[in-house]
Amino acid sequence: MWLLLVVAAVGLALASWTVGSVRRLLHPERRAILPPARPPVVATHPLTAPDGAPFTVWRLDPPSPRARLLLCHGFYANRNQVLDIAEALRARGYEVLLIELRGHGDRPGPCTLGVRETDDALGALAWARGRAGGSPLPVGVLGLSMGGAVACQVAARDPDVRAVVVDSIYSRLFPVLQRSIRLRYRLPAVPWAWLTWWGVQAALRARLGPRDPAVLAPRLRQPLLAIQGGEDRRVVPLLGREFFQRWAGPKERWFEPSVVHVGMFARHPEEYGRRVADFFDRALR
Numbered sequence: 354m355w356l357l358l359v360v361a362a363v364g365l366a367l368a369s370w371t372v373g374s375v376r377r378l379l380h381p382e383r384r385a386i387l388p389p390a391r392p393p394v395v396a397t398h399p400l401t402a403p404d405g406a407p408f409t410v411w412r413l414d415p416p417s418p419r420a421r422l423l424l425c426h427g428f429y430a431n432r433n434q435v436l437d438i439a440e441a442l443r444a445r446g447y448e449v450l451l452i453e454l455r456g457h458g459d460r461p462g463p464c465t466l467g468v469r470e471t472d473d474a475l476g477a478l479a480w481a482r483g484r485a486g487g488s489p490l491p492v493g494v495l496g497l498s499m500g501g502a503v504a505c506q507v508a509a510r511d512p513d514v515r516a517v518v519v520d521s522i523y524s525r526l527f528p529v530l531q532r533s534i535r536l537r538y539r540l541p542a543v544p545w546a547w548l549t550w551w552g553v554q555a556a557l558r559a560r561l562g563p564r565d566p567a568v569l570a571p572r573l574r575q576p577l578l579a580i581q582g583g584e585d586r587r588v589v590p591l592l593g594r595e596f597f598q599r600w601a602g603p604k605e606r607w608f609e610p611s612v613v614h615v616g617m618f619a620r621h622p623e624e625y626g627r628r629v630a631d632f633f634d635r636a637l638r
Contacts, residue, residue: 388436
């Protein structure tokens, strides 16, 4: 009898952990990231995702765009995270599109960790190509953290994408999840991280491993600029280096030892805009 009670209690604890941890991943905390003090002018366009979910595209449009860029923010963030970057690129002649990832900012959840967010991003690019007055511009993508993983999936699925910039990207999602659980809860990977990993894939009805940037990288041949800081505690530099090494196309890396997760723009705003724009100038000409 006591053995049955112990087994039942352990099973209940494991199930409770799995449900709670999956919910925290798919419904992340909505952290307040305010727009810049002088926000740029954006045009807002309502769209509908393939699964029927409504979303909006923000568009920053220069007078005579030289190319089209899609920017994707990271986990816990919203579009305000990349507005300054978007404006820096618009000022250098790029049309810039911003989407809000599911479950972030003002957008309803759940977050799908890049599964349906990639469909949204592809839809935004398809809309931009087909909109009235839209011009056939060269296309590049830029993503921060999880937005970088979305950018890689977009590059793998859209043949029009000719260049990729990623900032603080992970190579594989599971080690990031494992590290987060260890640091936040002081729990080992077995069974806790594995329960979360299996549970979130069951909830999404999708396998996440094949979507990992390190899995996609060997077949991506577009030029790549990878940005990362050595003080990144969320995505350790080893993971970013693995992704970079596996990339099949021409690549360059901007690494600074003292920069934190997605902290390069805050540290070097002018240089960031210049380096990224120069990279896209070369890759998309």
